[in-house]
Amino acid sequence: xxxxxxxxxxxxxxxxxxxxxxxxxxxxxxxxxxxxxxxxxxxxxxxxxxxxxxxxxxxxxxxxxxxxxxxxxxxxxxxxxxxxxxxxxxxxxxxxxxxxxxxxxxxxxxxxxxxxxxxxxxxxxxxxxxxxxxxxxxxxxxxxxxxxxxxxxxxxxxxxxxxxxxxxxxxxxxxxxxxxxxxxxxxxxxxxxxxxxxxxxxxxxxxxxxxxxxxxxxxxxxxxxxxxxxxxxxxxxxxxxxxxxxxxxxxxxxxxxxxxxxxxxxxxxxxxxxxxxxxxxxxxxxxxxxxxxxxxxxxxxxxxxxxxxxxxxxxxxxxxxxxxxxxxxxxxxxxxxxxxxxxxxxxxxxxxxxxxxxxxxxxxxxxxxxxxxxxxxxxxxxxxxxxxxxxxxxxxxxxxxxxxxxxxxxxxxxxxx
Amino acid sequence: xxxxxxxxxxxxxxxxxxxxxxxxxxxxxxxxxxxxxxxxxxxxxxxxxxxxxxxxxxxxxxxxxxxxxxxxxxxxxxxxxxxxxxxxxxxxxxxxxxxxxxxxxxxxxxxxxxxxxxxxxxxxxxxxxxxxxxxxxxxxxxxxxxxxxxxxxxxxxxxxxxxxxxxxxxxxxxxxxxxxxxxxxxxxxxxxxxxxxxxxxxxxxxxxxxxxxxxxxxxxxxxxxxxxxxxxxxxxxxxxxxxxxxxxxxxxxxxxxxxxxxxxxxxxxxxxxxxxxxxxxxxxxxxxxxxxxxxxxxxxxxxxxxxxxxxxxxxxxxxxxxxxxxxxxxxxxxxxxxxxxxxxxxxxxxxxxxxxxxxxxxx
Numbered sequence: 001x002x003x004x005x006x007x008x009x010x011x012x013x014x015x016x017x018x019x020x021x022x023x024x025x026x027x028x029x030x031x032x033x034x035x036x037x038x039x040x041x042x043x044x045x046x047x048x049x050x051x052x053x054x055x056x057x058x059x060x061x062x063x064x065x066x067x068x069x070x071x072x073x074x075x076x077x078x079x080x081x082x083x084x085x086x087x088x089x090x091x092x093x094x095x096x097x098x099x100x101x102x103x104x105x106x107x108x109x110x111x112x113x114x115x116x117x118x119x120x121x122x123x124x125x126x127x128x129x130x131x132x133x134x135x136x137x138x139x140x141x142x143x144x145x146x147x148x149x150x151x152x153x154x155x156x157x158x159x160x161x162x163x164x165x166x167x168x169x170x171x172x173x174x175x176x177x178x179x180x181x182x183x184x185x186x187x188x189x190x191x192x193x194x195x196x197x198x199x200x201x202x203x204x205x206x207x208x209x210x211x212x213x214x215x216x217x218x219x220x221x222x223x224x225x226x227x228x229x230x231x232x233x234x235x236x237x238x239x240x241x242x243x244x245x246x247x248x249x250x251x252x253x254x255x256x257x258x259x260x261x262x263x264x265x266x267x268x269x270x271x272x273x274x275x276x277x278x279x280x281x282x283x284x285x286x287x288x289x290x291x292x293x294x295x296x297x298x299x300x301x302x303x304x305x306x307x308x309x310x311x312x313x314x315x316x317x318x319x320x321x322x323x324x325x326x327x328x329x330x331x332x333x334x335x336x337x338x339x340x341x342x343x344x345x346x347x348x349x350x351x352x353x354x355x356x357x358x359x360x361x362x363x364x365x366x367x368x369x370x371x372x373x374x375x376x377x378x379x380x381x382x383x384x385x386x387x388x389x390x391x392x393x394x395x396x397x398x399x400x401x402x403x404x405x406x407x408x409x410x411x412x413x414x415x416x417x
Numbered sequence: 418x419x420x421x422x423x424x425x426x427x428x429x430x431x432x433x434x435x436x437x438x439x440x441x442x443x444x445x446x447x448x449x450x451x452x453x454x455x456x457x458x459x460x461x462x463x464x465x466x467x468x469x470x471x472x473x474x475x476x477x478x479x480x481x482x483x484x485x486x487x488x489x490x491x492x493x494x495x496x497x498x499x500x501x502x503x504x505x506x507x508x509x510x511x512x513x514x515x516x517x518x519x520x521x522x523x524x525x526x527x528x529x530x531x532x533x534x535x536x537x538x539x540x541x542x543x544x545x546x547x548x549x550x551x552x553x554x555x556x557x558x559x560x561x562x563x564x565x566x567x568x569x570x571x572x573x574x575x576x577x578x579x580x581x582x583x584x585x586x587x588x589x590x591x592x593x594x595x596x597x598x599x600x601x602x603x604x605x606x607x608x609x610x611x612x613x614x615x616x617x618x619x620x621x622x623x624x625x626x627x628x629x630x631x632x633x634x635x636x637x638x639x640x641x642x643x644x645x646x647x648x649x650x651x652x653x654x655x656x657x658x659x660x661x662x663x664x665x666x667x668x669x670x671x672x673x674x675x676x677x678x679x680x681x682x683x684x685x686x687x688x689x690x691x692x693x694x695x696x697x698x699x700x701x702x703x704x705x706x707x708x709x710x711x712x713x714x715x716x717x718x719x720x721x722x723x724x725x726x727x728x729x730x731x732x733x734x735x736x737x738x739x740x741x742x743x744x745x746x747x748x749x750x751x752x753x754x755x756x757x758x759x760x761x762x763x764x765x766x767x768x769x770x771x772x773x774x775x776x777x778x779x780x
Contacts, residue, residue: 307694
């Protein structure tokens with residue numbers, strides 16, 4: 001065990017720092033557009049203006065961003081090295097420089113296209129997606145197909161060189177602003193449910209698409225319903241073979257869980273809660289002097305640290321080329337339940353001040369913690385609910401038998417990444 | 418950067434696990450814990466043969482010259498195997514000497530402790546759940562100790578006791594006492610964890626030798642104790658989860674193995690989800706003990722609280738998942754349940770250590 005980086009890695013760190021000093025100046029940093037309340041999970045990573053694009057192109061050129069993507073598709077094509085990756089992320093975060101864009105396009109669609117896409121699809125979509133020029137939404141869930149995703153009913157019927165799509169997608173984040181949707185549709189209704197599904201790329205400007213915003217419990221409308229009425233999609237937009245959409249989507253979901261499992265958000269929110277507990281008075285003394293709140297702060301800090309060190313362990317296993325097994329499967333459940341507990345502690349520190357809504361100017365931190373509290377529930381559900389995660393841990397991690405009913409249908413559980 | 422065990426560490430852990438499975442299976446555990454002392458000389462000598470008592474003792478004093486992480490890996494395996502005997506108290510007594518004695522004293526005392534022919538223990542806790550040295554009342558005056566120490570592991574087996582006591586200047590220091598010294602009264606107790614028996618020890622003008630090394634030795638030993646208890650708790654928790662998973666795969670009800678029911682799966686998944694990241698937590702604390710000293714005390718306090726709370730939940734969930742059989746004396750699970758109770762109380766409860774962590778952060 002050695003938590004220091006070897007000299008070659010320290011040299012690499014210096015190189016990254018020098019690059020950042022030169023290419024991401026104080027002026028660039030100061031020009032950041034305002035971050036929305038939800039942006040605190042994403043920070044500068046989502047920044048997508050001209051300066052950010054210019055910087056990203058330089059960083060790709062130097063081999064710092066999108067290292068897993070070949071150069072011919074707009075990546076920097078570097079050998080897999082989790083330690084260098086950790087150094088890059090660390091230094092970029094400290095410099096508040098734009099990192100790899102995260103979100104459904106770069107984090108989910110791009111890896112899927114790299115694995116299953118045609119040469120034409122890769123050329124057409126990957127580069128622009130990595131730079132944020134094409135925005136994506138995910139057309140998976142339907143009113144009748146949530147955790148049991150494979151029971152989806154949106155149909156795509158072949159008509160010459162086109163699929164004609166009819167159906168109804170729901171919980172579609174960013175559908176109102178997205179340029180394209182990657183969707184699961186049923187192309188072969190007569191086949192067993194997992195075998196009749198295909199993975200299609202749908203242009204959101206196509207005639208027949210109606211997007212209706214859904215307001216979530218936070219009051220904002222970040223997700224939508226999408227109605228598809230005789231939408232014509234060229235067959236060249238099929239990813240993988242017809243009927244293989246389920247397999248193709250499994251690789252996408254795996255990437256989504258990596259996106260959601262990170263401990264960083266909890267770490268930052270907990271820093272905020274501690275600050276809040278030191279600043280706010282609770283019944284005549286700083287909240288942090290309340291013995292129960294103190295104990296819970298320490299307890300959650302301990303779990304946040306466990307999460308961070310667990311990340312070190314996974315990183316080491318990756319670097320050694322070993323399969324992390326169950327250690328890799330628990331990350332999402334641990335991280336999201338921890339996020340939930342941290343946000344709940346914030347509400348207890350706020351006490352009656354938690355009654356004030358986000359945006360209320362007299363509320364501590366403008367009510368930001370209430371947004372975090374509600375979003376901690378959303379994150380518990382997104383990408384496979386906590387109970388679905390428990391199935392995955394139990395079945396694949398502990399080797400317990402699969403659910404007999406799901407097995408009868410398909411031999412595999414729905415929504416399993 | 419490498420946050421994982423070395424090939425040597427993995428090999429050592431496997432060797433120790435195999436030794437315990439062969440030399441101290443559960444039938445042997447029960448036989449030993451039913452004896453008056455719960456100390457089996459043959460088992461202890463076997464552990465000495467593997468170098469366990471002296472792992473962390475510097476090589477020039479006859480030990481393995483390894484780090485706290487290596488010792489904690491041993492604690493994990495002993496916890497996993499439910500091993501009875503004086504390992505923990507001995508390890509802490511050894512660390513008291515390594516960290517708190519003068520070079521000359523180390524040269525005198527460590528070699529026999531490293532080979533395990535002289536068994537040590539620590540006498541720290543006092544009445545009123547006082548594990549905080551600032552509140553200890555046992556005092557040293559004119560070459561002798563007087564006072565009462567509670568919950569001393571294997572006091573009736575140990576050759577030497579490392580006692581925390583107040584000197585004439587009011588500072589708390591470590592003192593070495595031989596068990597055969599005059600003025601010692603050892604009170605046997607009926608205890609929950611029969612694999613690690615504790616006694617109360619009363620000193621009445623008992624001759625004692627002050628440790629003449631750095632005064633920080635006591636806190637170092639307390640930190641090490643918190644980390645070793647955490648590693649023990651992890652080993653026991655891992656064993657309980659393994660037993661519960663294996664039972665869920667074989668026990669049939671309603672025409673199928675109970676592990677196919679989601680209620681059972683989810684309970685087991687929750688246990689695994691809590692357990693996995695906890696491993697990295699005590700690894701880090703053990704690593705910090707030798708390499709990131711300024712973080713050690715606070716991490717030690719946090720892992721003691723976290724892992725022993727976890728151990729409590731794991732033993733209770735595992736018992737619940739076993740149904741009626743889990744509640745019987747014949748079934749082994751309750752032996753870990755009892756060890757969890759020891760780990761929670763010994764060195765102070767979780768709340769005490771969380772409060773300490775809060776203070777250490779300056780809150």
